Amino acid sequence: MGPGKHGPFQVSLHQLCLLQIDSHQAAALEGSPFPVEFLQMEQGEVIPAEGFSLPVQGLDYRFCIIHRLRGKRLPLLTAHLLFSSLLPPERCYPFTAPARPRIRYFLYPWELPNRDRLWESHRKGTGIMAEEPEGVNRKNPVVQDPNRPLLALAVLPWYNTGKPWILSLERRDGTLLHSPCSQGEGQMSDQQQDLSINQAVAVSPQAIREFPFPCHLSLAPLFARWERVVEGKQQAKALLFAQIQAELEKTPALLEPITDLSLIEKHRELIDVLMTLVFPPARWEREYSAALLPFQLRSFYATPCFQRLFLAADGTLAAQANLDKEALSWGRLLRAYLYIGRKFYDIDLQFDYPLIFTTKDPATGLDRHFKISFDPQFLELKLTGPLPRLGEAEKKRLLANVTDLHVWMELIPPEHFTFYGFTVVTAVDVTDQEVLSSLKRDLIERESVLSAARFAQLQTLLRTLLRQPHLVLGLAAIQGDQVFLLNYGCHIEQSCIFADSAHYRFSDFHGSVYEQAVRQGKPLVIEDLATYAHRSSIEEEILRQGIRNMVVAPLYYQDELIGMLELGSPHPGELNAINVLKLQEVLPLFSMAIKRSIEELNTRVQAIIKEQCTAIHPVVEWRFQQAALNFLARQKAGRGGEMEPIVFDEVYPLYGVSDIRGSSTQRNAAIQGDLVEHLKLARAIIRLARTHRPLPFLDELIYRIDKHITQIESGLSSGDELATLDFLRRDVEPLFPHLQEFGADVQAQIDAYRHVLDPERGTLYRRRKDFEESVTLINETIATHLERAEEKAQAMFPHYFEKHKSDGVEYGIYIGGSLVPDGKFDRLYLRNIRLWQLLVMCEIASKTEQLKGQLKVPLETAHLILVQDTPLSIRFRFDEKRFDVDGTYNIRYEIMKKRIDKARIRGRAERLTQPGKIAIVYSQSKEALEYREYIEYLQSLGYITESVEEVDLEDLQGIQGLKALRVTVHTRLPDQALSPEEIREAVQSLP
Numbered sequence: 001m002g003p004g005k006h007g008p009f010q011v012s013l014h015q016l017c018l019l020q021i022d023s024h025q026a027a028a029l030e031g032s033p034f035p036v037e038f039l040q041m042e043q044g045e046v047i048p049a050e051g052f053s054l055p056v057q058g059l060d061y062r063f064c065i066i067h068r069l070r071g072k073r074l075p076l077l078t079a080h081l082l083f084s085s086l087l088p089p090e091r092c093y094p095f096t097a098p099a100r101p102r103i104r105y106f107l108y109p110w111e112l113p114n115r116d117r118l119w120e121s122h123r124k125g126t127g128i129m130a131e132e133p134e135g136v137n138r139k140n141p142v143v144q145d146p147n148r149p150l151l152a153l154a155v156l157p158w159y160n161t162g163k164p165w166i167l168s169l170e171r172r173d174g175t176l177l178h179s180p181c182s183q184g185e186g187q188m189s190d191q192q193q194d195l196s197i198n199q200a201v202a203v204s205p206q207a208i209r210e211f212p213f214p215c216h217l218s219l220a221p222l223f224a225r226w227e228r229v230v231e232g233k234q235q236a237k238a239l240l241f242a243q244i245q246a247e248l249e250k251t252p253a254l255l256e257p258i259t260d261l262s263l264i265e266k267h268r269e270l271i272d273v274l275m276t277l278v279f280p281p282a283r284w285e286r287e288y289s290a291a292l293l294p295f296q297l298r299s300f301y302a303t304p305c306f307q308r309l310f311l312a313a314d315g316t317l318a319a320q321a322n323l324d325k326e327a328l329s330w331g332r333l334l335r336a337y338l339y340i341g342r343k344f345y346d347i348d349l350q351f352d353y354p355l356i357f358t359t360k361d362p363a364t365g366l367d368r369h370f371k372i373s374f375d376p377q378f379l380e381l382k383l384t385g386p387l388p389r390l391g392e393a394e395k396k397r398l399l400a401n402v403t404d405l406h407v408w409m410e411l412i413p414p415e416h417f418t419f420y421g422f423t424v425v426t427a428v429d430v431t432d433q434e435v436l437s438s439l440k441r442d443l444i445e446r447e448s449v450l451s452a453a454r455f456a457q458l459q460t461l462l463r464t465l466l467r468q469p470h471l472v473l474g475l476a477a478i479q480g481d482q483v484f485l486l487n488y489g490c491h492i493e494q495s496c497i498f499a500d501s502a503h504y505r506f507s508d509f510h511g512s513v514y515e516q517a518v519r520q521g522k523p524l525v526i527e528d529l530a531t532y533a534h535r536s537s538i539e540e541e542i543l544r545q546g547i548r549n550m551v552v553a554p555l556y557y558q559d560e561l562i563g564m565l566e567l568g569s570p571h572p573g574e575l576n577a578i579n580v581l582k583l584q585e586v587l588p589l590f591s592m593a594i595k596r597s598i599e600e601l602n603t604r605v606q607a608i609i610k611e612q613c614t615a616i617h618p619v620v621e622w623r624f625q626q627a628a629l630n631f632l633a634r635q636k637a638g639r640g641g642e643m644e645p646i647v648f649d650e651v652y653p654l655y656g657v658s659d660i661r662g663s664s665t666q667r668n669a670a671i672q673g674d675l676v677e678h679l680k681l682a683r684a685i686i687r688l689a690r691t692h693r694p695l696p697f698l699d700e701l702i703y704r705i706d707k708h709i710t711q712i713e714s715g716l717s718s719g720d721e722l723a724t725l726d727f728l729r730r731d732v733e734p735l736f737p738h739l740q741e742f743g744a745d746v747q748a749q750i751d752a753y754r755h756v757l758d759p760e761r762g763t764l765y766r767r768r769k770d771f772e773e774s775v776t777l778i779n780e781t782i783a784t785h786l787e788r789a790e791e792k793a794q795a796m797f798p799h800y801f802e803k804h805k806s807d808g809v810e811y812g813i814y815i816g817g818s819l820v821p822d823g824k825f826d827r828l829y830l831r832n833i834r835l836w837q838l839l840v841m842c843e844i845a846s847k848t849e850q851l852k853g854q855l856k857v858p859l860e861t862a863h864l865i866l867v868q869d870t871p872l873s874i875r876f877r878f879d880e881k882r883f884d885v886d887g888t889y890n891i892r893y894e895i896m897k898k899r900i901d902k903a904r905i906r907g908r909a910e911r912l913t914q915p916g917k918i919a920i921v922y923s924q925s926k927e928a929l930e931y932r933e934y935i936e937y938l939q940s941l942g943y944i945t946e947s948v949e950e951v952d953l954e955d956l957q958g959i960q961g962l963k964a965l966r967v968t969v970h971t972r973l974p975d976q977a978l979s980p981e982e983i984r985e986a987v988q989s990l991p
Contacts, residue, residue: 213417215295215420240276247267264301288429292422292424335351357369379420470570471568473487474567477598486563513552524553528549549573604628605629620646647876650818652815654812656810658841659861667768674764679705681753708724736750770856783809785843793833849915850971860915866897899959932965948965
């Protein structure tokens, strides 16, 4: 795409070239040295501001295009930004100027609350535009021109401000397309009395890089001020002024423009006296003030404090400003013009220039922040030519374009003026405010307390706030009884929230200053840890690390302890109650940061657990969280791999099952009954139809139905159910629409047939439904009672619990020290849960016995408990998402669980499990003795009858030597169930 008849053109930093292009031009654009974004837009669509960016030399200018298309989708659009002010001409890609008039772009501040007011100000003629242009939609400021296929309004929302600007349009011939203003931004309000650099747009840097006004250092304005002071009859100063005047008569060069600053040093004593009018001696040692050359950041006279913190050897300001050079130059030039406006044109505008300088304190090496203000009272402005005249129209134009320096320079050429004198600068320490703002901003960021770099920044900010260069910051998160060390003194390169060594229990801090701070609920100051009388092992370790002085502050979120903040110093007394007062404002922000970090971490941990392990029992969740944290740590370190094995050693197993006796036989009987009845109903229809029309085919069909009935009645085999249903649906039921035409009685019989079928299954399901409902009622009764009782048992001692429902309910329990974080366990809790299990099994047996009257199918339940006194290990199988016993020896327990319900009593050929009874299977005599104690206790409470059977069991495949106790449960149990406390007391009372 080469130059057209208008030739190539370039636009400045804040101009935008918007082109409609075809596919060939699009291909050419892709070769541009700039990133090009192609946007395909519908009528009325708005591209989000973050949807389009064009970075150039480290700058990131984001803008969105609000547009209108003439009722159709264009194949390709592009918005291309050329930076002639930043890049050399040869780097700027040549564009062919469009044949239509070129559009100029202008910048405005744009905030929704001001939109109508902005527009009205232009309608009243306060701007250049005197009337509203045709085709502009005020509610949606999109330029609409029926004669052009595409016009656009662009919004550029960022330039050191955080506020959006609106870009208005004007054709080259001056036709206004939208609310116009000159380049640069003005504040659109009814009263333009205040300006701020945070509401301004800098013009092209080339236009303001060189300050256009001649400026000269002069002490004449200061001498004139002395004269006015003396005229005010201040006698004390009159005597001093007489001496000054006498000295100045000897050195008249001091009242002339000074070009050689060595003259100031040569007459330093006289300058000191002169400057007492500017810098009061009483505040000389404390104030941060200086006298600067006019409109330069270079000092020729400064207080000791200002000299020490701000000035380089040549007198220039060495501190870092919060604005770039272009913004500083823009502000300097605007201040000069506003000074001219006040002096000569009665244009009084106050300019708010929030300038913050940051400098290193040589005493501490820490940053300090100062707000800088300039006092121009010792400046004089002299005309070096005729004063440019401004009429009302020109003043209105200036007021409408206050921040457009091009307009000022056009109407008031700088060569007509010269500045003499000096500027007084005063710096006010705003370190606390700036640091607090930075802390608030940083703590809002994600991973602010986890990232090593961001944590180091937080520590630096706190050092600056408290003026303590050796301060060490420590943060810990608290979740339940778990304590995670997030970071300490930035020595932790990889966040320790992922490391095994950073996991503690809150009980580990018993007796420490941390526990004391939590107990008192407010920050605790330890002036000198070495002289602290109640040091625990934790404080001893802190002392070994070189920390003598501490502040420990508990962090709360919604009145819940969420973490701990610690500040340490190697020097006793540096951290004190005054420091704590400064922390009060940021402690809630640290609390929120820790809360967010814990939530984010938990989300990541739960995602890993869900992916690797599915649902996890709450009792062992802590171990899976620990494994997930370690997995994240390995990932962060680049080691990858799988989650570590999760094994719980030395746990005691308990197993119980309440089985529905003869459920398989009952289920088969229900299936047989339904299928036979279904077939007989179908046969009745065929027989009735045959009486109307004796077709041989119907005889053959009756034969096949009888054959199916005979086969099912003789015994149900695998596949018979599906085969019968397939026969009915394929060979019998398709005949019904035709057979019902044989007669009304056949029609009625078919209707009756269809009525008895289950609407969802399409088959007769009466007996099976009764059976399933009876099984469900038994299962739900057992499971509900078991869950409620198990919830109370967890309060006795945490344990792993899982249950499964089929024809009855089976459940497994594991209990032991390895299942809990602190590892503490006593055999008392094993005895306790064994008694609880037997008691609950009695209650289940009683409930299922009482349930018989509600069952549609008479079913009975038998109950069994398997005892093993030898602890075993269980391992989580990641492939199967479940726990299983670990080790060859322990597999014997799993085999017993699967085969024990079929066990028979030796010599009697009788099933061990019987309705209304509980069988307690064991292999060691000491296990029987323990359970006889529980049985005796429950007999005393009326749960179990006096009869207790002790039997030997026939050998099972791979299992020999099992014995059992069998007890009968009373149908009606005592009304008052035992509480967990009563069970605990009962266990303690047993021998």
